Amino acid sequence: MSRRDFALENGLHVIVREDLPWHLGISKRHRDGLTLDRHGSRIVERCNEGANSRNARTVTCLDGNAQVVRELHSQPLLRSRRVRRSRRVSRSRHTHPLSIALSIGYIGTPAVRAAIVQQFGPPQNVTVCELPTPVVRAGEVVVQVQAAGVNYADLLMVAGKYQVKPPLPFVPGLELCGVIVAVGPGVTQWRPGDRIMGAPIKAGCFAEQVAVPADQIFSAPQSLTTELAAQFIVAHGTAGFAFERAGLRAHETVLVGGAGGGVGIAAVAVARRLGARVIAAAGAPERLRLARAHGAHETIDYRTEDLREAVQRMTDGRGVDVVLDPVGGQFFEAALRCTARRGRVLVVGFASGSIPRIPAEYLLLKNISVIGIGFGGVLMTEPAGARHVIENMLALHTAEPFTPQVDGRFSLEEVPVALQRLADRLVTGKQIVLPRN
Numbered sequence: 001m002s003r004r005d006f007a008l009e010n011g012l013h014v015i016v017r018e019d020l021p022w023h024l025g026i027s028k029r030h031r032d033g034l035t036l037d038r039h040g041s042r043i044v045e046r047c048n049e050g051a052n053s054r055n056a057r058t059v060t061c062l063d064g065n066a067q068v069v070r071e072l073h074s075q076p077l078l079r080s081r082r083v084r085r086s087r088r089v090s091r092s093r094h095t096h097p098l099s100i101a102l103s104i105g106y107i108g109t110p111a112v113r114a115a116i117v118q119q120f121g122p123p124q125n126v127t128v129c130e131l132p133t134p135v136v137r138a139g140e141v142v143v144q145v146q147a148a149g150v151n152y153a154d155l156l157m158v159a160g161k162y163q164v165k166p167p168l169p170f171v172p173g174l175e176l177c178g179v180i181v182a183v184g185p186g187v188t189q190w191r192p193g194d195r196i197m198g199a200p201i202k203a204g205c206f207a208e209q210v211a212v213p214a215d216q217i218f219s220a221p222q223s224l225t226t227e228l229a230a231q232f233i234v235a236h237g238t239a240g241f242a243f244e245r246a247g248l249r250a251h252e253t254v255l256v257g258g259a260g261g262g263v264g265i266a267a268v269a270v271a272r273r274l275g276a277r278v279i280a281a282a283g284a285p286e287r288l289r290l291a292r293a294h295g296a297h298e299t300i301d302y303r304t305e306d307l308r309e310a311v312q313r314m315t316d317g318r319g320v321d322v323v324l325d326p327v328g329g330q331f332f333e334a335a336l337r338c339t340a341r342r343g344r345v346l347v348v349g350f351a352s353g354s355i356p357r358i359p360a361e362y363l364l365l366k367n368i369s370v371i372g373i374g375f376g377g378v379l380m381t382e383p384a385g386a387r388h389v390i391e392n393m394l395a396l397h398t399a400e401p402f403t404p405q406v407d408g409r410f411s412l413e414e415v416p417v418a419l420q421r422l423a424d425r426l427v428t429g430k431q432i433v434l435p436r437n
Contacts, residue, residue: 154173164376199379259296
């Protein structure tokens with residue numbers, strides 16, 4: 001391995017590794033105060049306190065394969081002496097691995113594999129790339145991902161249609177179970193070796209390792225299997241939060257739409273444990289059988305039965321007290337007509353792809369409440385509230401354990417397959433990504 005020293009002002013030196021060739025060009029990029037300047041065949045990184053480079057405190061040399069060579073001591077730096085160009089730097093239209101690493105917050109030694117989205121679009125846009133290990137920052141922990149849940153929100157995020165639109169390129173995956181391997185400054189509640197689960201709002205879970213905010217993860221007790229923990233926050237957390245907002249009481253009747261999906265199955269199980277009578281609605285007999293296995297008292301196949309007529313028959317014409325709707329579209333419109341006076345309709349999502357319009361006059365006539373349920377927003381802005389919900393769900397699990405319903409285990413290379421199955425509505429329960437298997 002050959003090395004070269006480049007002299008900077010104030011007597012500082014940068015040692016550059018020459019064993020790996022620089023083969024692709026990188027244009028100037030900016031992120032969190034980082035400025036990358038092309039110096040010959042290498043990159044010098046300045047971490048600026050302001051726009052004036054005279055305030056630069058740290059200089060790091062990076063080679064073309066995104067390896068950090070050496071970080072210099074924190075000292076003022078006026079400017080670096082221009083290094084003589086050793087050869088022409090070719091320009092490429094393809095994204096260089098260093099660009100990916102800097103854009104998503106990784107700077108370290110290449111060691112982890114991750115699913116990467118470099119352009120919004122269909123699931124086939126997801127590819128696998130080797131990235132540097134995540135650097136732990138203040139208020140964060142680095143997690144070794146054991147399993148990651150696949151959610152409908154992942155499909156929307158890859159397509160660029162999710163309410164949170166990350167800058168490109170990015171690593172998708174909104175839910176995980178894993179073990180902490182590093183703890184950042186200011187984090188006192190976690191230690192390396194802790195088993196955790198979480199749903200970081202900025203994604204990144206379809207990777208072997210990911211850095212996540214310490215206040216967006218939860219302890220994963222040993223009573224939760226890895227596959228259950230990898231889907232617990234989104235599925236059971238959403239169901240628990242929804243029924244909390246609805247003020248669900250024992251002996252009330254709940255209609256759960258999309259009862260064969262991850263959130264639907266969790267909602268059936270949670271409502272049953274809360275003492276409600278559960279009517280599960282789905283579009284296939286096998287999904288209804290699973291709903292019964294998880295606690296549903298009655299089932300409706302809304303592809304072959306009229307939803308309103310079936311509900312009226314099952315409730316002696318009264319209607320249901322609570323509707324949990326992750327489907328939207330025609331199901332919402334029919335379910336609204338099935339709701340009893342002073343009933344509550346919980347809008348969880350739009351898996352049908354159609355966002356319904358709400359007839360306000362019908363709400364007035366029957367004193368019906370329509371309530372939006374976005375547990376992701378709670379995780380991001382109300383950590384104490386989110387922790388309360390998860391603690392309640394864990395208490396239900398302790399009293400009567402939940403059973404994971406896994407419909408497929410996928411490697412990182414198979415993430416596009418898992419997402420396409422979601423898009424085609426072929427999934428019953430939850431799919432799991434196993435980054436290291």
